[in-house]
Amino acid sequence: MLRTGAQYRDSIRDGRQVWIDGERVRDVTTHPAFKPIVDIRARIYDLAHESNTKPVMAYRDELTGEENCIGYKLPHNQEDWHAKRRAIDTVMRDINGYAVRVGDETVGEMWSLYDGRDILNEVDPQFSRNIENHIQHVLQSDTFHVSANTDPKGDRSKRPQDQDPDMLLHLVKETDKGIIVRGAKYETAAAYANQAFVKPTIANWGDDKLSDYALGFICDMGSPGLKHICRTGFTGRARPEDYPLSNRCDEVDTLLVFDDVLIPWENVLFYRHTKAAAFIRGTLHRYSAFPFTLRLLYIADLMLGAAAFNARQTGLDAQQAVREKLALLMQYRESIDAHLIASIAMAQKSPGGLLMPHQSLLYTGRHAAINQLPLMMQLARELCGGQICVTPDKATFDNPEIKTWMDKYYSVNEFWSAEDRRRLLAFARDLLNSDRAGHMVTFELFAQSPPYAQLNHIYMNFDMANALAYVKDCAGLSNRVMDQWKKK
Template sequence: MIRTGQQYKDSIRDGRRVWINGEIVKDVTLHPMFKPLVDIRARIYDMQHDPKTAPVMCYKDELGNSSAIGLKLPFTKEDWHAKRASTEAVLNDVGGIVTRVGDETIGEMWSLFDGQDVLNEVNPQFSENIRRHIDKAVREDPFHVSANTDPKGDRSKRPQDQDPDMLLHVVKETDAGIIVRGAKYETAAAYSNQAFTKPTIANWGNAELSDYAVGFVCDLGSPNLKFICRTGFSGRAPAADYPLSNKFDEVDTLVIFDNVLIPWENVLFYRHTKAATFIRSTLHRYSAFAFVQRNLKLADMMIGAALFNARQTGLDKQQAVQEKLAQLACYREGINAHLTAAIATAQKSPGGLMMPNQSLLYTGRVLACSQLHHMMHIARELCGGQICVTPDSASFAHPETGPWLEKFYTINDQWQADDRRKLLAFARDLLNSDYAGHRLTFQLFAQSPPFAHLASVYNNFDWDETLRVVHKSAGLSANVPGGAEAVRQAAE
């Protein structure tokens, strides 16, 4: 039921066509820019078998089989506490942040589970397909990722009025399934097993039926797929100088669908803009929780790096420094409060699942993402300018320059030069490096752009309660639109 790390590695040695830096990748599990994340994902699988970590990683199904907690459909608040603990265990074990490893993306399919009535309007078979695929994910434990964004082209035009491949679309129906063309950006696609592929935020035109309104589960070992990856950060500089870049870079991929066959049993909806609109509006109903939880861990890392730097130089006693540390703490606890409250006040979904309180979850995401760059700047300020001027590890090891660096970077008996260098290298990679800039942009756009974050808040906040309060306090008449109705509903 649960795979080992080696079984995962064997599963992605399937002859897929992967390019990076202009070269074809012979084995994605061994290439230096993919291997660190492949090894981390393999470790997550092995944690499910390790007696020390298996209790927090797995649960027993009704047949007594072990399955991954991250893939389990959530029916209770306890399920969400277990998921949160499982993700925390992973991040603590690997010593950093990884986002696209399955628990954050499988939740997107749960939103379709809630929308089975919408799918049934199109074809009852599609509703059956989503139930089967969710069950299959629990049983077979694949590395599941998500595909949203297309190249898009000229956004002032409809997809029908430009190169049709700018948005993924169906070009042909066959007895075996649909044939699709186009491209999708997918983080981790080059080293994962399957992707939930669905429409981007786009204008499908006025027609109810559209070849662009298609969603499916894609086997990433399928023929006619091509993976063109951005340059990775791993291996570009010594790991001693860039410890995060070399271990935690999740490589993003432009996946080319060059007339790829999607079997009918993998099609979740097709030629129905209502289904496409539904999935876009509810896509992060569950997955936003695991996404925001990563921001909480990032806040911990920023606070730790800043606090160590302040304490080792004795600046933590200054009020100005304490105030900036308090700002970081407020940011961290704000995220923590939203996640905790979202579980405590969880709501039943239309499909009978337990979903985190939607207003609290989405407002927590806005807080985490919109304030991240401010918090990174505060952490930079607290770490000081040495994170951008400190020489590399090779200079510390050199027989001629090493003694000088030992002299100037040793602070006291507790903080010798090597530990000081390691801390500054960590802070630089966390806050100042190419990798740090990439993570900042990724956190801002990974689930959706900022305007969509705010749209989710607008669509899930309880506006009626605010109207009721003002209607009563201001003594408004019963014929004020919305007010009287809100009062009546509150009374009931």
């Protein structure tokens, strides 16, 4: 059943152990560092109940007759993907910003496991049933589902067994009730989510078929022994009028410490099985890369809109050099959109019978969007001009002793008052120059894998057959060269 925002807030008041800034948090729904993003997630739940947005945010399941969240619906056709995109667009427009970890983007990792049921069956058929049950559970309970991925690094020149074993999450022991795990993971939004899909990051298992570090499971974020140690938030550092994005949409990252946490057997998706772990690492972003890349489209729109407003208000958009830079931002924005559209137009059937975005097009678009993001931010800075780094705060504009001067020097014409210009410059500063702006760039590497891993995904998913056959025919090569390629 579709949750309300109030039901979501109640669900995370479960006594979970959360710390931020050295302080134990008693209620994440009211703590200043968490309340703005909790309110956004609650708002997303409420959008599915309001008459004007419900048709976009929810659908009625044909089998159960229940209304469910569009974002959590298994994708079987192109319209399912178009519906998901419309829902995300509705959310972004409503919250007046962008949020990345709200559930729709990480549930796709579960669908990748759904595609790997045959591999899970090699371990134990129960694990395959567990993934199907959890997909249905998330769908029917409207659970806020996130994904725990990156580990504390430790000394990566050593095997996990040759250093402190707790550096990487690992199996401690099996019990009748489930498995006991110990170690740590990093996860965005964990402190205010309901559950996380926890999986390994080790890519090279060597010849090992079994490993205590090859674990995949669902963990309740209020589990006994689980500790949430959060980074300092951007919310509350400065007034919302001066840093509107930082105070509105800060998604808090968490070090999850598993201090001998019990994972019930029904929540175990695979364990001690390196083939299953390798499979999920190779297909992890098969679906989730689409909503992640779509979020970059909204960042592109924010940069383009802020830069265009700044150029237009002073008439600089009439200059060819300015138009060229705006055109580059437009090109960046349109290239992201083109890859997203094409990946659905050319969508492929997955091994599990779902419809996945065209993998090569999706991964290529994702890498291009992230790789060019710092350059596009610099272009937007240039178009906004130096005033985003020298403009005083709102308190200065409001001071009656100097307000006359601020109004005089920040009013541009009859269309742009000093207050509108101050608001735009404050927004652009927060988007492009603030601590949060730098965090945004780095977060894309954390959330979507480092560039070398993204390039490997492109390599592994690109179909070389057409290019090779074309060169073979043009160069007059024998069929043996194609046979050699196929053997590799």
